[in-house]
Amino acid sequence: MYMKYLEKSLRELFPNISELSASYQQPAICPHCGIHCDAHVIDKVNFDKKDFQFVFLIFQCTACNKMFTATYRVKEQRSEICGITPKVISSYSDELISGISPRFISLYNQALRSKDNKDFDLAAIGYRSAIEVLIKDYAINELNKDENEVSKKKLHDAISEYLPGSDFMNSADVIRYIGNDYTHYDRKYPDFDFSILDTYMDIFIGLIRTKLLISHPPVSRSHKA
DSSP, rough: OOEEEEEEEEHHHHHHHHHHHHHEEEESSSSSTTTBBEEEEEEEEEEEEOOOOEEEEEETTTTTTOEEEEEEEEEEOOOOOOOEESOOOOOOOHHHHHHHHHHHHHHHHHHHHHHTTOOHHHHHHHHHHHHHHHHHHHHHSSOOOOOOHTTTSHHHHHHHHSOOOOHHHHHHHHHHHHHTEEEEEEOOOOSHHHHHHHHHHHHHHHHHHHHHHHHHHHTTSOOOO
C-alpha cells in the first residue's frame, strides 16, 4: 500500500486555537482495509508544548468503519505527521510496469521503505536509481534498443533519446537533478525538499504507465467487432 493524503485545515478542527491554523495531511487510505476514503474525525486532542503543539486525531474509515489514528507536530504554522496507527508500510505494484522492469519495482519499494522511515536522503537516491532502471528497461523491452548500447548511456542522454517530449523530460529531469543533489556533500538545491521529488516521481510513473496502456490496448482495430 502506498499511502496518499488529503490536505485539510487544523483551523476547522480547532477554531479557537490561533497556533493551529496550519494545514495537515489526513491519510486518504484506510490502513485497515486499504480503501481510499475521506475518513471522519471522531475525536481530537492537542497538547501545548510551549515551542510547538502536538495534535492527536482519531479517524473512522467510511468503508470498513474501523478506527485509526495520526499524530502531528505543529510549529510556526506548519505541521508534520509523526505517525499513523496501525502503521502503514508503503509498497508499489503494477503488472504493466513489472512486466518490463521488475527491478524498478524492487528499487522503488526499497526507496519507499526508506521514505516511511524518514530516511529521505536514501529515498531520494533510490528514486533516481529506480527511474534510470525503468527508462533503460523501457528502451530495451518496449523500443527494442540494443541492451549493450542502452546500459552505457548516461541518464540525461537516455531521457532525451528514449522518452522525448516535454512531459517526460521535465518530470524525469526533476527526479534526476534532485536525486543527484542528495548524493552531494554540498547540495545545489537545498530549498527543494523531498516532497517535490515525491510528487514528480508519481507524475513520471503515471506517464510511463499511460504510455504502456496506449501501446498495449486490450482491444484494437485488428479485432473484429
